Amino acid sequence: MSLLTAKTIQKKFGGVIALNDVSLTVDKGEIVGMIGPNGSGKTTFINNLSGLYAPTKGQFIFNDEDITGLPAHVITGKGISRTFQNLRVFPNITVLENILIGLHCRIDTSLWDVYARFLKTRRVEHQAKKKAMTVLELAELSDSQGILAKNLPYGKQRLLEICRAIVSDPYLLLLDEPCAGMNPVEMDDLADFIKLLQTKGITVFVIEHNMRFIMSVAQRLIVLANGSKFQEGTPTQIQNDKDVQAIYLGDEGDL
Amino acid sequence: MENIGSNSILNSPKYKAVAYGMLFIVCLLLPKIITNMYYLGIINYIILYTILCMGLNLILGYAGLLSFGHAAFYGLGGYTTAILIKRYGFSFLPCPLLSGVVALLFGILLGLPTRKVRGDYFCLLTIAFGEIFRLVAQAWIGFTNGAMGIVGIPIPSILGWSIRTEADFYYLGLILLAFTYITISLLIHSRFGRAFIAIREDELAASVMGINTAIYKIIVFAIGCFYAGLAGSYLAVYQTTVTPSNFRLEESCLMIIMVIVGGMGSLLAPVAGGIVMTLATEYFRSISEYRMLIIGVIMVAVLLYRPQGIFGTSAFKD
Numbered sequence: 199m200s201l202l203t204a205k206t207i208q209k210k211f212g213g214v215i216a217l218n219d220v221s222l223t224v225d226k227g228e229i230v231g232m233i234g235p236n237g238s239g240k241t242t243f244i245n246n247l248s249g250l251y252a253p254t255k256g257q258f259i260f261n262d263e264d265i266t267g268l269p270a271h272v273i274t275g276k277g278i279s280r281t282f283q284n285l286r287v288f289p290n291i292t293v294l295e296n297i298l299i300g301l302h303c304r305i306d307t308s309l310w311d312v313y314a315r316f317l318k319t320r321r322v323e324h325q326a327k328k329k330a331m332t333v334l335e336l337a338e339l340s341d342s343q344g345i346l347a348k349n350l351p352y353g354k355q356r357l358l359e360i361c362r363a364i365v366s367d368p369y370l371l372l373l374d375e376p377c378a379g380m381n382p383v384e385m386d387d388l389a390d391f392i393k394l395l396q397t398k399g400i401t402v403f404v405i406e407h408n409m410r411f412i413m414s415v416a417q418r419l420i421v422l423a424n425g426s427k428f429q430e431g432t433p434t435q436i437q438n439d440k441d442v443q444a445i446y447l448g449d450e451g452d453l
Numbered sequence: 454m455e456n457i458g459s460n461s462i463l464n465s466p467k468y469k470a471v472a473y474g475m476l477f478i479v480c481l482l483l484p485k486i487i488t489n490m491y492y493l494g495i496i497n498y499i500i501l502y503t504i505l506c507m508g509l510n511l512i513l514g515y516a517g518l519l520s521f522g523h524a525a526f527y528g529l530g531g532y533t534t535a536i537l538i539k540r541y542g543f544s545f546l547p548c549p550l551l552s553g554v555v556a557l558l559f560g561i562l563l564g565l566p567t568r569k570v571r572g573d574y575f576c577l578l579t580i581a582f583g584e585i586f587r588l589v590a591q592a593w594i595g596f597t598n599g600a601m602g603i604v605g606i607p608i609p610s611i612l613g614w615s616i617r618t619e620a621d622f623y624y625l626g627l628i629l630l631a632f633t634y635i636t637i638s639l640l641i642h643s644r645f646g647r648a649f650i651a652i653r654e655d656e657l658a659a660s661v662m663g664i665n666t667a668i669y670k671i672i673v674f675a676i677g678c679f680y681a682g683l684a685g686s687y688l689a690v691y692q693t694t695v696t697p698s699n700f701r702l703e704e705s706c707l708m709i710i711m712v713i714v715g716g717m718g719s720l721l722a723p724v725a726g727g728i729v730m731t732l733a734t735e736y737f738r739s740i741s742e743y744r745m746l747i748i749g750v751i752m753v754a755v756l757l758y759r760p761q762g763i764f765g766t767s768a769f770k771d
Contacts, residue, residue, distance in 0.1 A: 248661060274663035288654035290718075298644075299651045303663030305644045309672070312643045313636060319643050326644075366663065 201226045201401050202247075202370060207256035209239075209246055209425075216242045217253070218425045224370065229392065229402045231416030231433075233409075235445060239425040240405045241283055244372050248280045249273040261369065275303045279363035280372035283405075287359050289348035293339060296347050297330040300362035304329075333365045337391065353384035357391070364400060371395065373404040377411050389415050413437065421445075480627060484620035493619040497691065499731045500626035501684055504633050506711045506723030508680030511637060513709065514717030515646065516673040517653030519572075521705045522563065522579035525586035526556040526678040528700030530685025532590065535603040535695045545609030545616075549629065549686040556682025560675035567670040583702055590697040602696025609690040622691050629687055633680050638720060640676065649673045650718065703745070707734070710748060714755045716762025725763040 202224040209217040217239045224230050232240050246253045252267035259265070265273055279300075288296050305326055311319050334340040337357050342350060347358060356376060363371055373392070377385045385408065392402055392415050406412040412419065412433070419436045421429040423445045429436060436442055487493055509523050530552035537543040537551060563582050567575055590597045597603065609616050609625075616625050640646055648669045651659035660666050689695050707730065715726025733751060737744035755762060 250657070250661075269665075270660040271663045271665045274661055280661055282658065286655050286658040288651055288658065290654060291650055295647060295650070299647050299659070299662050299664075302644055302648060302651075307644050309645070312639050312645060316639050319639070323642065362662070 200224065201261065202403075203257075203259040204243075204247070205257040205259070207243065207246060207258070208254045209242055209251060210254045216425050217246065220256075220422070220425075220427050222420055222427065222430070224401060224403055226369075226401055227396065227399065228418060229396055229404065229416050231412045231419045232403065232405045232422060233407070233412060233419060233436075234422035234428070238422040240422055241374055242425075243422070244280060244374055244403075244405060247273075248278060248372060271303070274366070274368075277367075277369040278372065279366060279368035279370070281356075281359045281363050281374060281376060283374040283378065285352075285355055285359060287347040287350075287355050287362070290346060292344050293334070293347055293350065293358055294327070294330055294343040296358055296362050297333060297365050298326055300365040301326050301330060302366075304366050330365060333361050336394070337361050353380050353387075356380065356384075357388070360391070364395060368400065370401045370403060373402065373406075375405055375407060377406060377408055385411050409437075484623050490619050493623060495731065495735050497619065497622050497626050498735075499727050500623070500630050501687055501691070502708070502711060502731050503724050503727035504626075504630055504680055504684040504687070505708050506715065506727050507633050507637055508677040508684070509708050510677075510712050510715075510717060510719075510723045511640075511649070511680075512674055512677035513712055514719070514722070515641065515649040515653060516670060518567065518670065518674060519576045519709075520579040520674070520677075521576060521702065521709070522583040522586075523678075523681050523708050524700040524702065524704035525583040526560060526681035527685040527688070527704065528586055528590060528695070528697070529556045529559055530682030531689040531695040531699065532597060532603070532685070533682065534686040534689040535606050536596070538606055538609075538689075539603055545690060546611050548609075548690075549683050552686035552689075553679040553682040556685070557675045557679040560678030561671055563678075564671035564674035567674065568667045580702065583700075583705055587697050587700055587702075590700070597697075600697060602694050602699075603689075604694045606689055606693045606695075616690070626687060626691075629683055633683065634720075637680075641720060645669070645672070653718070707748070710752050712762075714752060714762055716764040719762075719764045722762055722764035729763070 200223040204220060204222050207217055207220045208215065220239070220243060232243070234240050242251070245251050247258055249268055249270035249272065257264055257266045260276060260278065263276070265276060288299065305322055307319050307322055331340060331343070334343055337360070339354065339358060339361065342354065347355060350358060360371075360373065360376065377388055380388065389411060392404070395402060404412070404415065416433055419431060419433055420427060421436060421442050428445065429439055429442050431439070483496070484493060487496070505523065505527060509520065512518050512520050533552040533555045534548040537548055538545065563579065566578055570578055591600050593599070614621075616622060648659065648664045651662060651664055652666050652669060656666055688699065692699075711726035711730045712723060713726070714729055715724065716722035729751070730748065733748060734744055737747050
């Protein structure tokens with residue numbers, strides 16, 4: 199049963215067509231990878247899906263609901279979380295506070311609660327902290343909870359960003375080049391972590407350049423080229439596909 | 454939730470309770486210790502500026518919105534109280550709240566453009582609002598009595614407690630300050646406070662966390678302005694006059710400097726900023742306009758040697 203269906207998504211920036219007729223589905227519980235050369239529209243696709251842009255044409259159906267063009271904060275509330283290609287943790291606050299901000303849409307404190315029912319608010323905050331700690335423990339970050347996020351090592355900051363995205367128990371997690379700048383050991387750890395998330399029932403959609411990583415993680419790959427869907431298949435199919443090799447490395451004739 | 458350093462005695466709840474208790478007693482007895490009216494007057498101004506800065510700190514320190522219009526909201530509160538008491542014969546009791554609400558409503562109004570206008574442009578907008586307020590207060594003679602201001606605001610009394618001496622005003626200020634501190638503390642330690650910080654740190658990431666950044670910016674701006682209105686109300690009865698020159702751009706600048714010196718984004722920092730800067734302005738009063746020069750030097754020194762301020766957590770545009 200499909201969790202997300204993208205129907206003929208098109209995005210134009212002025213005269214530039216960044217995405218053209220991209221259709222795909224993501225099933226519940228899958229790890230789907232998206233690859234493609236630089237500028238092929240991978241990040242644009244995620245930005246459209248997560249509500250930072252509205253697509254020019256097409257539809258996103260998520261959990262049988264049309265979410266096309268909704269603002270980002272509403273889409274997060276519906277259960278789609280994401281991370282960014284260029285790291286975007288909140289640098290000047292602690293690791294724990296970062297995670298708590300990720301829980302924002304799962305805490306239903308109103309202004310009335312803040313001032314008039316502060317005991318209830320306190321209880322809710324206490325539960326939120328507990329929940330945040332379980333996620334930190336999952337990622338083995340609980341020892342660093344009091345450290346400012348900017349003082350974490352780079353690989354841990356990446357991990358923190360993922361934790362911040364999953365603490366709200368999303369149905370779908372979008373990862374935009376999660377291992378950019380990571381060393382091979384950190385990459386393997388991340389691959390294990392993503393598979394762990396899958397066992398927790400989170401569907402993962404991951405954009406990545408690193409072939410070794412994406413091959414080890416994804417069950418299905420979608421190849422994007424020049425803003426259009428180029429190929430789709432299992433990692434081994436994609437790896438052996440002559441056309442895919444051609445868009446990455448050029449035709450034999452070009453050499 | 455055990456934090457790092459939880460073994461230190463400073464963090465034990467017992468110690469905290471004792472410390473707060475002592476502070477409370479000292480605050481209560483202060484007018485008995487300091488009997489000099491001049492010094493007590495300075496302390497009252499410190500309290501006044503601390504309330505103002507706590508409000509501004511919400512806007513600037515927590516949410517990262519630079520507002521040069523805080524004096525205008527301060528003024529709105531001052532004029533509201535002055536006009537309600539003098540013209541409509543209100544008793545003082547509801548005035549601080551009503552003044553705060555008037556400032557809050559105008560705060561919502563000025564907060565609305567934050568949807569579209571960001572950063573430096575929003576800052577320009579707040580300067581414009583501050584100037585418009587001052588010019589209207591100066592020109593609308595029928596309502597605000599123009600540049601002369603509203604004078605002779607009678608001595609306030611709350612439920613039979615007539616507030617006339619410096620010590621009385623000290624206690625009134627303390628009540629307002631405690632109210633400000635408690636309400637801001639409640640707000641900051643909820644998801645709202647965290648949302649404001651997230652907006653300051655990275656607005657785009659905040660929106661992806663499910664925070665409706667447009668609404669939250671209006672909320673934080675309006676609530677910050679509420680406290681300015683509260684302080685304005687205090688000023689009106691304390692000074693017994695309000696004039697447009699009380700609410701010039703320089704006042705807004707001074708508040709911003711106080712928040713920066715005290716440290717942005719920390720609950721108690723405005724107290725430090727308020728104390729340091731009020732004492733500095735008082736101490737250098739003899740050299741009149743040159744004292745702004747010295748205040749500038751203090752600010753530059755703080756930015757150079759301690760950019761996060763005395764107590765602050767976040768550096769100004771790191």
